[in-house]
Amino acid sequence: MAKSKLTPVDGDKVRAAFQVRLARGQMTTEADTASDELQQPIATTEIRSRIDKSALTLPETKRQRDRQHLRFVASHPCLVCGREPCDPHHLRFAQPRGLGQKVSDEFTVPLCRAHHRELHRASKEVNWWTSLGIDPMVSAQSLWLLSHPRSLQTRSAEMTARKPIKFPRQCSARVAKPFFLALR
Template sequence: MQTKFLRAKLKRRHVKTRDANGETLSYIEGWHAIAEANRIFGFEHWDRQTLSPHCHWTQQQSGQTVCFYSTKVRISVRAGEAVTVREGLGTGLGRSQRPEEAHDMAIKSAETDATKRALATFGNAFGLALYDPERSQVTKPSKFRSELVVTTLEKQETRFSDAGAFTNYVLRHVDELRAIDDLYAFWALNANSFKALDKNEDPHAKDLAQRIITSLTDRARQITQESQSTRMISDQPSIMDERTTGPYLLPKEKRFRDRAHLEFVAKQPCLICGRQPTQAHHLRFAQPRAMALKVSDEFTVPLCTTHHDQLHRSGDERAFWVRNAVSEPLKHAARLWKLSHHKSETPRQAFDPDTEEEFSEPSLRRPPRQDQK
């Protein structure tokens, strides 16, 4: 029975992807590999041993400790009196404001990587099929089981049996959206249909899904640019008021700095995968970028190390959230800000670029020592 499970094709729904240096990498998640080992070998018939974790380097980057580890994992599987032993070498990166947390994250990441590599030698169920460029041992995606449905903001539904007609209708509707909130709401209403289109085995359908994603991200940029241009025109002072208002076209935006809130956000599960520990990520599109200043701390959401690194490598933050089915990250940030300040009476610290220096995420300035006052 174990041999049958090990030779079976890897189910496509268990295959995840991520972007790395312009390439798309396929993998199975660590928890799934361990769950498969329990299912195939039995809970009491296999064990894992971590051998000699090694820290290759550690350094400070923007107020955070960053470190890189490698480790070896030995997997032992027992079948009667026979014992099969396999080993795997893995690496992991840790990043955190707290050095001990950064090292712990790096070790766990390296251990998970090594475990997956060792288990992969047993068969397709553990990701061996992903090493085949043809992916012949990965199951094919299922065909459409139902019609594709487009739901408008007015909750009106239009059904399509043809992927091309569905895509054209979506593209026309996206062009008519005039607000960022409407764009994210439209995405949330139709995310399931977009995913169904993307997972269809027809390569043409996958191209159509990518056209929709591109259209959504491009429209988001256009709306943002139009909004910023409108604000500059409406906020521009008249000649009569120039002596009192000064030369600024835009009023100064308050950028709050709140150490307690960042710590609160970092204690929440990852917004994408639900795992912990996490880091507080500043939503860069929440406020206009100026003088390399970070946005206010009120615009932060929790991300695990893996997804935080993926986001910073993606280059297009809005597209990253769309790809990961998070339709309204700003609403999540607002909810967390409200929760962390619900019972707090401590006033928030507003950052003024004319009088203070900006600091990097998530390092904050320490209060002066008592003997220095």
């Protein structure tokens, strides 16, 4: 790093000129100030909240939060063993990871406490579900549609756009006959 070539006398002159300008309130010149148009905020928080980030070129994943849906999921028996009560489990592989964010509440399935702990101890969630031969995405979709009656065409179009879980050939994907489908 090069040393400053200002002498102490020059430094004193700069400080004195700065103090004079500061006292007069002339810290910026007309050329330094931007026009009023450039000083306006680009977007207010109200406008930002209305932007649908999922429609952008690089879309941001929507993470929906719904406490009633989580209670609805928890009111159903475990997908694996049928025990009650259950905890709503968020399927971690259903959406891209976000820093400190769970996946959307629409990707939750009921699991008893024992299976919920076992799943969280497993290193790879997809392998855990594969070993049981259960496709939890189908159950999660069914539960979401039951608690959020919405146009099925729109929802089915969204679900077909997602990648399905690839099960090994020796394991046929057993879609757990969800106990809650009898409620329809």
